[in-house]
Amino acid sequence: MKDLEGDWQVERLSGLLPPMIGIWKRISGARGSTRLGSLPGVPFRLEQRERYVALIYYPPFSMLVDELQIQPDGSWLGRSTFAGRELGWFWMKRRWCGDGKVKDSTRM
8 A cells, every 4th residue: 555655646537536636645554534625634544455446435435435536647547436326436646746756745
């Protein structure tokens, strides 16, 4: 799960997910959060499963689980579920600075 550490831009691909303008995820170790801009995030824990990594949200959002599969280019394809039912698909890629370097998550 080390491949997931850092800050990730999120883009909606399909389904019932809302537009994800300004949505990003910060992951450190086995925990993280989904954020909107600079607002505090909705926390989750990571769990390695057979074919994917699950982002399991804490109450009151515990019915929500994101399932992530790494892609050859290092991005992640995600599927959001609510109570086991698919909500939609999203894509995650690393957040970058204008100079092409990964943003320092300690400064955000």
